Amino acid sequence: xxxxxxxxxxxxxxxxxxxxxxxxxxxxxxxxxxxxxxxxxxxxxxxxxxxxxxxxxxxxxxxxxxxxxxxxxxxxxxxxxxxxxxxxxxxxxxxxxxxxxxxxxxxxxxxxxxxxxxxxxxxxxxxxxxxxxxxxxxxxxxxxxxxxxxxxxxxxxxxxxxxxxxxxxxxxxxxxxxxxxxxxxxxxxxxxxxxxxxxxxxxxxxxxxxxxxxxxxxxxxxxxxxxxx
DNA sequence: GCCCAGGTGGGTA
DNA sequence: TACCCACATGGG
Numbered sequence: 001x002x003x004x005x006x007x008x009x010x011x012x013x014x015x016x017x018x019x020x021x022x023x024x025x026x027x028x029x030x031x032x033x034x035x036x037x038x039x040x041x042x043x044x045x046x047x048x049x050x051x052x053x054x055x056x057x058x059x060x061x062x063x064x065x066x067x068x069x070x071x072x073x074x075x076x077x078x079x080x081x082x083x084x085x086x087x088x089x090x091x092x093x094x095x096x097x098x099x100x101x102x103x104x105x106x107x108x109x110x111x112x113x114x115x116x117x118x119x120x121x122x123x124x125x126x127x128x129x130x131x132x133x134x135x136x137x138x139x140x141x142x143x144x145x146x147x148x149x150x151x152x153x154x155x156x157x158x159x160x161x162x163x164x165x166x167x168x169x170x171x172x173x174x175x176x177x178x179x180x181x182x183x184x185x186x187x188x189x190x191x192x193x194x195x196x197x198x199x200x201x202x203x204x205x206x207x208x209x210x211x212x213x214x215x216x217x218x219x220x221x222x223x224x225x226x227x228x229x
Numbered sequence: 230g231c232c233c234a235g236g237t238g239g240g241t242a
Numbered sequence: 243t244a245c246c247c248a249c250a251t252g253g254g
Contacts, residue, residue, distance in 0.1 A: 050236040056252055057235090091251040095237080137237050157235050202235050211233070 008169075014186045016169065020221055021193075024200040027220040031199035034147035036061075039115050041070055042148035046140050047099050048090040060090035072113050076104045099135030106133045119149035127153065138176045146198070152191040154183040155198040159205025166214065168226050 008016075035054075036042045041061065048057045063086040064070050069078055084097040104113075110129065111118040118126065123145060130141040138156070145151040156179045165172030170182055187193060208219035216222035 046235090049234090051234065051249090052236085052251075053234040053253075055234095056250095059252090089251060091234090092236090092249050093251080095249055099237085135237065139236060143235080155235085159235070198235085205235080 010186070013169065016224070017183075017186050019224065021197055021200070023220050023224075024204065025196065028200055028203055030196060031203060033195055033199040034143075038070065039119075039148040040072060043103065043115075043144050044070065044075075044100060046143040046147070047103065047135065048087060048096055050092070050096070050140060052091050056090050060087040060093075063087065063089070072104045072107050072115070075100055076108060076113075095135065099133075102134045103136065106130075115148070119151070123151045123153065126151070138180075142180070146191060146194055150191045152189045152194055154180050154187070154194045156180050156183070157198070157202065157205075159209060160198070160201050162211070163201055163204060163209050163221070166209065166225060167221070 034042045034045065036045055044064065045057055045061060048060050061070075067078075067082075067086055069075055069083070069086060075083070080097055080101065083100065084093050087093050087096055087100075090096060106129070107113055107115070107118060121129070126149075127141055127145060130136050130144060131138065136144075142153045142155045145153045146155055156176055161172040161179065164170045164179075170179060174182075183194075183197075187197070204219060204221060208215045208222070216225055219225075
């Protein structure tokens with residue numbers, strides 16, 4: 001199975017990716033991700049938003065803030081049941097409470113609780129370490145690296161797969177790292193660019209590219225969609 | 230009531 | 243490797 005469905009040249013893919021970015025930025029404006037006040041809040045949000053709508057995550061984050069739990073130390077010390085109760089609106093709250101605990105344990109053990117030290121680690125090394133933490137998979141690890149640490153990694157999510165495969169640009173069944181490499185091979189390696197591009201794709205996904213019945217007529221990218229999606 | 234949401238890990242063939 | 247499934251709340 002070739003990486004690209006429609007037998008495009010590398011140049012054509014790069015041109016298409018630039019066109020999409022320019023179009024979305026023009027039509028939707030900068031998304032200014034990640035919506036959070038601190039780096040640690042980005043990490044907490046990245047875990048809480050796993051397969052969950054952002055509005056539900058916001059309630060959970062607000063509860064954590066009210067209880068002054070938005071620091072590594074506070075999360076490490078809070079009883080599990082209290083943490084579960086605080087993040088309940090985000091769903092999967094029992095799993096996610098353990099995942100938050102797992103991350104702050106990792107941070108303490110490897111970096112003495114210091115996010116600054118953690119993010120000084122080379123990208124590939126830190127990504128590998130994050131993937132060892134229970135409950136942190138590739139998308140969460142990359143969201144942490146990019147949006148909390150400003151490391152230049154492209155974040156792939158369900159919307160990214162859906163949009164690009166419906167446009168016939170890549171095979172949505174490819175593995176996470178394959179799709180990530182595809183983006184990173186065709187775009188300048190820039191954290192601000194990766195930040196904005198992923199955020200724009202999520203906005204497109206939320207508004208126009210649902211699982212069933214995409215609304216391509218009003219989607220800013222609709223006119224560029226071709227067959228073989 | 231139904232489908233969906235900014236995934237992940239565990240189990241099975 | 244490639245599927246299945248559980249996990250859970252809240253909005254449309």
